[in-house]
Amino acid sequence: MFGYLFGDLRNVYVPSGATAYNPPQVAKVDFNQLQQRVDSLELACAALWTLLKHTNGFTDEQLKEIIHQIDASDGQLDGKMTVPAAVCPVCKHKLLSKTATKCLWCGAPLHAGLFNQSDSGL
Numbered sequence: 001m002f003g004y005l006f007g008d009l010r011n012v013y014v015p016s017g018a019t020a021y022n023p024p025q026v027a028k029v030d031f032n033q034l035q036q037r038v039d040s041l042e043l044a045c046a047a048l049w050t051l052l053k054h055t056n057g058f059t060d061e062q063l064k065e066i067i068h069q070i071d072a073s074d075g076q077l078d079g080k081m082t083v084p085a086a087v088c089p090v091c092k093h094k095l096l097s098k099t100a101t102k103c104l105w106c107g108a109p110l111h112a113g114l115f116n117q118s119d120s121g122l
């Protein structure tokens, strides 16, 4: 959505020697690129929050309350949103790869967006 603000970040995560049979043990990540992305996201959040306060009259207390609700929606108040692990629709095992097109347990085909499913409605 805000990709135009943050530039081309396709190479931020570059696994070394990643293959289907040799998953990477340590990811190579450029810290400066990640810091730039965090800075850009922080700026965009501040701009959006300022816009919402000025145009709709929301308060900081309302923002804190909804942040608390969203944080708690995964069952843990830990300051982050944890996406629950996806489960194979056929064998019900926890999926081991976010990019696999087939279940690594039973071979069932997996559809795009399986990891993006959420019951929270958020």
Ligand SMILES: [Zn+2]
Binding pocket: 088, 089, 090, 091, 092, 093, 103, 104, 105, 106, 107, 108
């Ligand atoms: Zn399966």
